Amino acid sequence: MQRTRSSSAAKARGQNRSRASGTPPAAPPAPGASRARRSASQAGGESGAAARQPSAKPRPKQSSPRAQEAGPGQAPPELPLLPLPTSASPAASLPDLGDQRERWETFQKRQRLTFEGAAKLLLDTFEYQGLVKHTGGCHCGAVRFEVWASADLHIFDCNCSICKKKQNRHFIVPASRFKLLKGAESITTYTFNTHKAQHTFCKRCGVQSFYTPRSNPGGFGIAPHCLDEGTVRSVVVEEFNGTDWEKAMKEHKTIKNMSKE
Numbered sequence: 001m002q003r004t005r006s007s008s009a010a011k012a013r014g015q016n017r018s019r020a021s022g023t024p025p026a027a028p029p030a031p032g033a034s035r036a037r038r039s040a041s042q043a044g045g046e047s048g049a050a051a052r053q054p055s056a057k058p059r060p061k062q063s064s065p066r067a068q069e070a071g072p073g074q075a076p077p078e079l080p081l082l083p084l085p086t087s088a089s090p091a092a093s094l095p096d097l098g099d100q101r102e103r104w105e106t107f108q109k110r111q112r113l114t115f116e117g118a119a120k121l122l123l124d125t126f127e128y129q130g131l132v133k134h135t136g137g138c139h140c141g142a143v144r145f146e147v148w149a150s151a152d153l154h155i156f157d158c159n160c161s162i163c164k165k166k167q168n169r170h171f172i173v174p175a176s177r178f179k180l181l182k183g184a185e186s187i188t189t190y191t192f193n194t195h196k197a198q199h200t201f202c203k204r205c206g207v208q209s210f211y212t213p214r215s216n217p218g219g220f221g222i223a224p225h226c227l228d229e230g231t232v233r234s235v236v237v238e239e240f241n242g243t244d245w246e247k248a249m250k251e252h253k254t255i256k257n258m259s260k261e
Helices: 004-019 033-052 067-068 096-111 115-127 161-166 242-253
Strands: 130-137 143-149 153-159 170-174 176-180 188-190 199-202 219-222 234-240
Touching: 143 170, 143 219, 161 242, 176 219, 188 219
Parallel strands: 153 234
Antiparallel strands: 130 143, 143 176, 153 170, 170 219, 188 199
C-alpha cells in the first residue's frame, strides 16, 4: 500500500510541475521503442565508425628532402657544407698547425689558394728570397716554362761548334728552380760527341728556349732572349771558350757549381 501511494504521489507532483511550466507531460514510450532506439544507435555507431575510417588511398605524408634521402629506419643525412669560395682544402685535411691554424685558413681565403698553392707561395717567398720568377717559351708558344733567378742575369756566351752556330747564350739555374709549364710532347732533343749536353728545342718552330748544358748536367741553361719582358733588370755577358772546353772548365772557378742549390 505504501509503495502504491508514493508512486501515485510522485505522478501527481510530475503533472503539477508540467502544468506549471506549460510543457505537456511526455508520453510513455511505446513497447519495443527502446529496443528500436538501441538498434538505431548501434547502426548509427557503425556508420559513424565507417565515416571515421581513412580512405583507401591515404594522402602521402610530405617530408623534407633530407628525410626522403634516408632509407627506412635511418636518420636523415646531414646536408653537405657548401664549399668555400676559395676552393681551399677542408680544414680537417690540414696538419696540426696549432695556434697558427686560424691564420693559415684566413691566409688561404684571402689569397684564394688551395692548401698546396698557399704552401708553394710561402716556400717560393722563403726559398727564392732575392730572386724573381721569369717566364718564357719558344716562338710558337707550344713550349712554356717558368724559372726562378736573379733579376740581374749572368749570361755565358759559348763559342763551341754548336753554340756558335745557334748563338746559344744562356744563364744556368738548378733544376729545382725550373718548371716546364707545357709542351713536353712538343720538345725534341739533339745530342752529339759526348751526348752529355741535351739540346732541346720545339719540334714546331725550332726555337731552343732552354737546354741541359754539358757544364751543368744537373741544371738548365735558359736563353735570356726567350724570356717574357718585364722581369730582367740587367745583363752581364761572359765569354766562355767552348772550343777548348776541358781547359776552360778547369780554369773557370764558378761555372760548374751554378746548378747547385
